[in-house]
Amino acid sequence: xxxxxxxxxxxxxxxxxxxxxxxxLSKYDVDVVLVEKEPDVAMGTSKANSGILHxxxxxxxxxxKAKTNVRGNKLYREIYQDLGIDIKFIGxxxxxxxxxxxxxxxxxxxxxxxxxxxxxxxxxxxxxxKREPNLTTNVMGALWAPTGGVMCPFGAxxxxxxxxxxxxxxxxxECPVEEIVVEEGKVSGVKTAKGFIAAKYVINAAGLFADxxxxxxxxxxxxxxxxxxxxxxxxxxVANLVNTVIFPTPSKVSKGILVSPTVHGNLFIGPNAQDxxxxxxxxxxxxxxxxxxxxxxxxxxxxxxxASITQFAGLRAATxxxxxxxxxxxxVSGMIQAAGIQSPGLTAAPAIAEIVIxxxxxxxxxxxxxxxxxxxxxHKVKFHELAHNERAKVIAQNPLYGRIxxxxxxxxxxxxxxxIHAPCGALTxxxxxxxxxxxxGRCQGGFCGPRVTAILARELNIPVTEVRKDTTKSYLFxxxxxxxxxxxxx
Ligand SMILES: Cc1cc2nc3c(=O)[nH]c(=O)nc-3n(C[C@H](O)[C@H](O)[C@H](O)COP(=O)(O)OP(=O)(O)OC[C@H]3O[C@@H](n4cnc5c(N)ncnc54)[C@H](O)[C@@H]3O)c2cc1C
Numbered sequence: 001x002x003x004x005x006x007x008x009x010x011x012x013x014x015x016x017x018x019x020x021x022x023x024x025l026s027k028y029d030v031d032v033v034l035v036e037k038e039p040d041v042a043m044g045t046s047k048a049n050s051g052i053l054h055x056x057x058x059x060x061x062x063x064x065k066a067k068t069n070v071r072g073n074k075l076y077r078e079i080y081q082d083l084g085i086d087i088k089f090i091g092x093x094x095x096x097x098x099x100x101x102x103x104x105x106x107x108x109x110x111x112x113x114x115x116x117x118x119x120x121x122x123x124x125x126x127x128x129x130k131r132e133p134n135l136t137t138n139v140m141g142a143l144w145a146p147t148g149g150v151m152c153p154f155g156a157x158x159x160x161x162x163x164x165x166x167x168x169x170x171x172x173x174e175c176p177v178e179e180i181v182v183e184e185g186k187v188s189g190v191k192t193a194k195g196f197i198a199a200k201y202v203i204n205a206a207g208l209f210a211d212x213x214x215x216x217x218x219x220x221x222x223x224x225x226x227x228x229x230x231x232x233x234x235x236x237x238v239a240n241l242v243n244t245v246i247f248p249t250p251s252k253v254s255k256g257i258l259v260s261p262t263v264h265g266n267l268f269i270g271p272n273a274q275d276x277x278x279x280x281x282x283x284x285x286x287x288x289x290x291x292x293x294x295x296x297x298x299x300x301x302x303x304x305x306x307a308s309i310t311q312f313a314g315l316r317a318a319t320x321x322x323x324x325x326x327x328x329x330x331x332v333s334g335m336i337q338a339a340g341i342q343s344p345g346l347t348a349a350p351a352i353a354e355i356v357i358x359x360x361x362x363x364x365x366x367x368x369x370x371x372x373x374x375x376x377x378x379h380k381v382k383f384h385e386l387a388h389n390e391r392a393k394v395i396a397q398n399p400l401y402g403r404i405x406x407x408x409x410x411x412x413x414x415x416x417x418x419x420i421h422a423p424c425g426a427l428t429x430x431x432x433x434x435x436x437x438x439x440x441g442r443c444q445g446g447f448c449g450p451r452v453t454a455i456l457a458r459e460l461n462i463p464v465t466e467v468r469k470d471t472t473k474s475y476l477f478x479x480x481x482x483x484x485x486x487x488x489x490x
Contacts, residue, residue, distance in 0.1 A: 001194075003035075003175060003195050003197060004172075004197060005195065005198065006189075006198040006199065007031045007032060007033040007170075007197055008030040008032065008199065008200070008201065009030060009032045009199060009201045009202070009360065010032075010033050010189075010190045010201070010202050010203070011025075011032065011033070011035070011205055012035055012177045012190065012205060012206045012213055013034075013044070013205035013206040013207055013210070014035075014036030014171065015041070015044045015045060015207050015341075016156055016157040016160070016346055017207075017341050017352055018206075019034070019041055019042075019158075019164060020156075020160045020349040020350050021356050022161065022164035022169045022171070023160040023353070024350070024354065024356070024357050025164075025357065025367075026167035026168055027167070027369060028357075028367040028368060029369075030365070030367060032170070033169070033170045033171075033197055034170070034171045035197070036173050037174070037175065037176035037177070038173065038174065038471060038472070039173050039174050039427050039470070039471065040426065040428060041158060041161045041173075041424060042157035043470065043471075044207040044208060045207050045208065045315055045316065045317060046154055046156075046207075047153065047157075047314075048231075048282070048314030048315075049229075049314050050231075050258060050268070050271060050343075051151050051262060051346070052092070052148065052150060052258070052260065052346075052347070053147075053148060053150065053346075053347050054069055054073065054092075054343070055070075055073060055112065055117045055120075055148040056073055056112065056117045056344070057108050057111055057115060057120060058111075058250060058255060059115065060111075061111060063324075064326055064355075065323055065324055067115075068324065068326075068355070069344045069351075070116045071348075072344075072348040073147055073347055075350040076151070076350060077089075079350065080151075082375050083156075083159040083160070083162075083163055083377050084379070085151060085156045085159045086151060086152040086155050087149055087150070089146075089147070090148070090150060090243065090244050091144060091145060091148050091149070091244045092145045092149075092244055092246075092247060093123075093128065093131075093143065093145075093244050093245070094142060094250070095128070095135060095139050095142045095246060095249070096140050096249050097249075097299075101140070104249045104250075105141060106122070109122060112145070117147060118146070118147060119144075121143075121144045121146075122141055122143055122144070123142050123144050124141055125139055125141060131243065131244070132243060132246065134241050135242075136300070148245055149245075150245060151346070153346065154434045155434075158435060160349075161424035162422055162424045163374075163376075163377050163423075165423035165424050166374055167370070167374060172192075172194065173427070174194075175192045176193045177190055177192050178191045178193060179191040179216040179217075180202050180204075180214075180332070181217075182217050182332050185331075185332065186333040186334050187200060187201065187332060190202055199334075201334050201335075201336065203335075203336045203360075204336065204337050204339055205338040205341075207317050208224055208315055208317045209279065210222075210224060210317065210325075210339035211223050211224040214335070217329070217332045218331060219329045219330070221329075221331070222339065222340060224279075224317045224319060224339070225277075226275075226278070226318070227273055227276070227315065227342070228271075228272075228273070228276050228315055228316075229270060229313060229314050230271055230285070230288040230289060230292055230312070230313045231268050231269065231292070231313065232268065232289060232310075232311050233262075233266055233267075233309055233310050233312070234266055234268065234307045234308050234309065235267075235307040235308075236266055237307055238267050239262075240261075241267055241302075241303075242261060242267070242300060243261070245258060245260040245261075246258060246259045246300060248295070257270060257295030257298075258270065258271075258296075259299055259300045259303075266309075267307075269293065269295075269296035271292065271313075272288055272292050272295065273316075274288065275318070279315065281315075284312065293305070309441075309444060317339070317341060318340070319339070319342075324341050324342075324345070325337045325338075325339040325340040326338055327359065328359050334363065336359050336360065336363070338352055380418065381414060382415070383401055383404075383410060383411065383412045383415060384409060384410035398414050399414075400412065400413040400414035400417055401413075402414075405448050405451045405452065406437065406440075406441060406447075406452075407441075407443075407448070408440070408441020408442045409436075409437040409439075409440055411436045411437055411448070415438075416432055416436055417455065419436050420432065420456060422435065427460065427468075428474070429449060429453060429456065429468070429469050429476065430469055430470040453467045453476060463480075464477050465477050465478060
């Protein structure tokens with residue numbers, strides 16, 4: 001694919017921050033290009049996180065984290081239905097098991113009120129155990145935050161990207177940025193592996209690599225160190241262990257190890273927090289997993305470990321002072337940093353986007369609202385959520401909705417085809433997984449993986465040997481032993 005040679009604004013990075021900014025900018029009459037080094041959006045930190053819609057009581061009052069967390073939580077409530085982002089507003093509890101921790105709950109409540117978090121309440125032991133009977137009986141009380149919730153860890157990124165494309169943003173994948181080109185102290189464009197894009201404004205939303213991107217322009221003002229967090233995911237059969245997001249009382253470096261339902265009805269525990277050096281190290285380790293199991297048992301002692309279905313890790317983009325870096329570069333005119341976006345960046349993303357738009361205007365970009373901005377994504381068929389008669393209706397419209405490809409999650413061929421042909425469509429097996437849940441279930445793609453591969457090859461009109469799992473060279477098959485593909489119906 002050829003890339004545009006010029007734009008008004010180039011966004012580097014297709015995580016939740018870059019795509020939220022792209023969607024916000026698509027409300028205005030400007031040419032926006034988002035460049036992403038991987039074959040899909042949501043391939044960095046935005047694909048592996050806790051998926052918590054944080055209420056906002058954690059961050060230091062006045063910090064960017066605090067402001068954007070509370071504002072982002074509110075904005076998601078306004079946009080999630082239009083964009084089709086899966087969110088459940090189930091609330092969260094911070095659990096205390098000692099007098100010292102009870103004192104911390106009081107501090108968190110005061111801090112939360114200062115941050116503008118509504119409805120915070122400290123519950124006594126009896127009330128907490130009535131709501132959450134599987135918590136440790138050592139619980140002394142808990143901080144209840146009704147505005148907390150769970151959301152799809154990667155769904156918001158994909159939804160923002162789809163909506164941005166519908167409204168005219170160009171997303172160029174497999175297009176790593178090599179350098180921000182600066183002339184006489186001003187951004188003149190972006191050099192990518194696929195060519196040069198001339199632009200006066202560049203937004204650096206490159207996640208873990210935002211310090212490298214900034215340095216390429218001559219701005220060395222921050223460093224990013226990866227901080228790993230590991231998880232265990234459990235089968236849907238044990239999701240009812242807890243009803244809300246359960247946090248322990250937090251420490252200085254992390255919110256602690258959570259036990260929580262996921263928005264799609266699984267259960268997870270994690271993450272821990274380990275400072276590492278390698279920005280590509282997403283491995284889990286036996287020690288790390290033991291640490292999160294021990295941590296989770298402090299709040300929920302009877303973990304159903306037999307029902308775990310997978311483990312994974314994500315990397316936080318940690319900076320020196322711990323707050324987000326959202327500002328115009330001090331040394332390069334036209335470069336805007338949206339960097340060091342660690343937790344609660346998923347929650348904060350729509351609010352970060354608003355701030356970046358304001359900075360662009362301050363920097364001289366004229367933004368005129370489009371008359372024809374479309375705030376809604378196309379409604380997606382989610383076959384497993386439909387009643388019998390609704391299923392019959394969609395199958396009558398398109399027989400591909402009558403072919404179940406992923407049996408664990410009841411995902412149909414019709415949904416997979418829709419995902420491939422979406423505005424920011426899936427090009428890889430994991431791209432299909434993140435958009436449809438095919439491969440997310442108990443067998444983790446053991447059964448449906450080959451079918452999804454065949455559908456991708458057919459719809460993208462490429463040989464099976466060119467279908468990839470996730471990254472640029474992650475080919476799954478190297479040759480074919482037959483041209484015959486067994487049909488699902490046999
Ligand atoms: C363990 C963990 C748990 C978390 N839990 C929560 C939570 O529960 N709730 C919450 O609100 N937040 C949470 N977060 C934080 C949240 O996930 C992040 O803040 C958010 O995903 C960061 O998004 P981003 O767009 O800044 O970065 P990323 O998602 O990493 O996106 C950056 C993108 O830039 C691309 N890129 C990098 N270099 C280049 C280049 N040279 N050229 C082109 N593209 C490039 C990358 O491929 C990537 O796609 C958690 C984070 C972690 C790690």
